[in-house]
Amino acid sequence: MTESIPAAGGEGPLAIVCGGGALPLAVADAVMRRGRRVVLFAVRGFVDPERVAHYPHRFIAVGQFGRFRRLAAQEGCRDVVLIGTVLRPAIRQVRLDWDTLRHLPRMLAMFRGGDDHLLSSLGRLLEDHGFRLLGAHEVAPEILVPQGIIGRRQPTERDRADIARGMAVLSAIGPFDIGQAVVIAQGHALAVEAAEGTDRMLARIAELRRDGRIRSAPGTGVLVKGPKPGQDRRFDLPTIGPQTVAAAARAGLAGIAVVAGATMIAEPHQVAAAADAAPIFVVGIADDGHRR
């Protein structure tokens, strides 16, 4: 039981604490291409065991901070990245271990308030125990959406006005830690994301269109997604993938706009192909000038 975390100088393997989706694997691939080893700490119930089987990995459950500390020490990991869809666990999904119980008041406090609060608390807890928390974009910058279009389709002037309005709405709700995405069509906000997440929000738009509850024509409207203002970018950066493109197309939107350099994309080639097939546009927008 003599576990110790490697000193700051020695760069051991990178611990990737990961939930579902393609993004953790894309980050792992990118880090390995740069010549660093990785260990996936796969959160049970969120990851597909077959997909993580191709990588060095260990399983943990939400709340098993003690187990994570022990395994990370065994693996020689000091640097930690948190990534993937595991960010809104329900209390009943949490499996507490003894080490977690010692921190229970602090853990429970994490579950109050919004995601920003949960994640920054978790980050501080890790750092108090000698880990260094990094952002996925720091270890694998190639996973960030660049400025400009992905695929071939361009946003129109009207789409650009919707994008600017969407960015303004995201700025306005930023202080409240609500969500990272809105849908704007012809200046009108059709949906604001909160606890439901982007995919369900887009499914709602599709449903409202079927029911004739949306005035703007199919092929209008933009999903606008970006980090919250002042958000610690080591956590929960907004993410898009081929499923986002498919959901936006089903919602009858013209396209997707995300903040360039602050949005993660796991499978850019598949995103481009899906966007061209839909067809919809996908564009990375410079942050400045659109936050107003």
Add this chain to the structure above:
Amino acid sequence: MTESIPAAGGEGPLAIVCGGGALPLAVADAVMRRGRRVVLFAVRGFVDPERVAHYPHRFIAVGQFGRFRRLAAQEGCRDVVLIGTVLRPAIRQVRLDWDTLRHLPRMLAMFRGGDDHLLSSLGRLLEDHGFRLLGAHEVAPEILVPQGIIGRRQPTERDRADIARGMAVLSAIGPFDIGQAVVIAQGHALAVEAAEGTDRMLARIAELRRDGRIRSAPGTGVLVKGPKPGQDRRFDLPTIGPQTVAAAARAGLAGIAVVAGATMIAEPHQVAAAADAAPIFVVGIADDGHRR
């Protein structure tokens, strides 16, 4: 075809242009109790023909401005109230008549932008044609939610904190003409209403709870509803009814808070009974001090 609108002095019957729900009928009842005649202009496809049959009424379709003008003149109506669930018509539901076609560019412009824009445009169009547009609360102030609780249950201190936060979120999104309601639980925004309307938003909360996507326990969280800041209160004041209470209870909320004096309630006794049976609280909050 010599139609004329009564001059300002003579108070003819009140034209109530109405969609679905119990509210238009509650307003009609209240106005008649005050000794004034009413004529319901029931929008086809939105109202229940059997319920309007008990009142003097005419049917119109969305977009039949010419028909409305002609019938209102025949009935001697100069004062108009717009009320009920008819506020988000899809373009394909609009039945244009010749008089409307003359105003088509203006009509089409109404359908761009948010509801505020649609309604204030409609109001100006009516006033340009000699009608006087009144708010339902002006002709029937008894339909407004008063300050204090409806039913017996009181909000807790924690609920009051959620209410204050909800009011703050509504203020922040106010300039964008998005929606009139949010759900806050333990400081965290679970949902923001946009095109889907309050009932669907509450159904979403119920669904997210079933799926374990909401961290706060059942019996926590508040539906906070209020008019947009600066909203012309002659249009589209927020509304609650027994179905709102039922939907909030199904969503596992602790209660409902609305802005007193600026929210309409069709059936206060049924709302109180439903709140006590659930049990949840329903409270009218003074506007000042909560908008921050």
